[in-house]
Amino acid sequence: GENVEQHPSTLSVQEGDSAVIKCTYSDSASNYFPWYKQELGKRPQLIIDIRSNVGEKKDQRIAVTLNKTAKHFSLHITETQPEDSAVYFCAANSNSGYALNFGKGTSLLVTP
Amino acid sequence: ETGVTQTPRHLVMGMTNKKSLKCEQHLGHNAMYWYKQSAKKPLELMFVYSLEERVENNSVPSRFSPECPNSSHLFLHLHTLQPEDSALYLCASSSIRGDRSHETQYFGPGTRLLVL
Numbered sequence: 001g002e003n004v005e006q007h008p009s010t011l012s013v014q015e016g017d018s019a020v021i022k023c024t025y026s027d028s029a030s031n032y033f034p035w036y037k038q039e040l041g042k043r044p045q046l047i048i049d050i051r052s053n054v055g056e057k058k059d060q061r062i063a064v065t066l067n068k069t070a071k072h073f074s075l076h077i078t079e080t081q082p083e084d085s086a087v088y089f090c091a092a093n094s095n096s097g098y099a100l101n102f103g104k105g106t107s108l109l110v111t112p
Numbered sequence: 113e114t115g116v117t118q119t120p121r122h123l124v125m126g127m128t129n130k131k132s133l134k135c136e137q138h139l140g141h142n143a144m145y146w147y148k149q150s151a152k153k154p155l156e157l158m159f160v161y162s163l164e165e166r167v168e169n170n171s172v173p174s175r176f177s178p179e180c181p182n183s184s185h186l187f188l189h190l191h192t193l194q195p196e197d198s199a200l201y202l203c204a205s206s207s208i209r210g211d212r213s214h215e216t217q218y219f220g221p222g223t224r225l226l227v228l
Contacts, residue, residue, distance in 0.1 A: 004154070034216065043116075043202065043219040044155070089155065098143065098167055098208065100217060102155040 004092050006103025013110055019080050021106045023090035024072040030092040033066060033073050034100070039086045047088075048075070080110045115139050116220035118203050124226045125193065133188040133223045135203030143208045144186040145217065146178060149200040161186060162208050193227045200224050 003026045013019050025033075034049035050057045050064045050073065057064050061080075066073040073092075077084055087107050091100040116137045125131050137144060146158040160168040161180040175197075177189040186203055203220040 036219075043221045045219070046216050049216065091155075098160045098162060099157050099170075100155075101157075104152070104154045 004090060004101045004103045006090050006106060008106060009104065010107045011109070013080050013108070015080060015082060015110055015112050017080055019075075019077045019084070019108055019110075021075045021088055021090065021108075022072060023074070023092075023103050024070075025092040025101070026071065027092065027095055027101075028071065029095040030071075032093040033064070034091050035064060035075050036089045036091065036102075037086045038089065038105075044089060077108075080108075082110050082112055084108060085110045116203060116205055116218050118201075118220035118223050120223060121221060122224045122226075124228065125190070126228055127193060127195075129193075130189070130191045132190065133201055133203075133225075135186040135188075135205075135220055137184055137186075137203075137205035137218070137220075139205060139218060141205040141207050141218075142183050143206050144180060144183075145204040145206075146176075146186065146188050147202040147204065147219075149202055149222070155202070158188075190225075193225075195227050198225055198227045 006023045031052035035047050036044035037047045038044040048059050048062050048064050050066050055066055061078045063076045087105045089105045090103040119134045143162045145160050148156045157170050158172045159178040164180050175192050179187040200222045202222045204217040206217040207215040
């Protein structure tokens with residue numbers, strides 16, 4: 001089946017630094033790439049998404065870049081804050097259009 | 113948040129029990145999903161319903177049986193589960209357009225299931 005690889009699995013940064021999480025996907029038909037944040041004991045929540053017709057999207061401190069040729073996309077968080085600490089999941093839609101294939105998640109810890 | 117709700121939030125069951133998980137969405141969506149989230153594994157899609165019709169079934173064991181009576185409700189019936197089925201079961205919903213282009217999936221809070 002389609003595969004989404006996510007790295008790193010854990011990431012620790014100091015408050016104020018930037019954090020970057022990278023994902024690769026295998027299905028060349030994928031055209032929708034959301035990122036979810038899941039805090040401990042809570043549901044995954046969408047923080048940003050990108051479609052294949054753009055290469056970059058930004059929302060305040062969060063940005064996502066997409067390289068369709070290389071089949072990889074990345075999440076960038078600038079000026080990190082302790083409340084950014086959570087598990088982040090990337091995903092790519094499948095060729096059926098309905099399913100989302102998720103990465104294994106990155107546990108981000110922002111230390112004051 | 114009340115967009116997607118799930119009950120119960122926690123469930124402990126024996127391997128011979130029968131139980132059901134319930135999901136309800138109040139967002140006017142036309143697609144609903146069941147996911148399994150285990151420790152150190154990606155979110156695993158189990159079932160997808162679009163307009164109350166099952167459109168994906170990812171090789172899930174028959175001891176899990178979904179039911180979608182209408183576009184707002186989704187059930188997961190559980191029967192003779194195994195301890196390895198212990199996990200967080202997440203429901204999600206979204207809108208799917210006529211061209212099957214993907215819209216954002218909104219997740220419920222999940223049911224934490226423990227099978228003894």
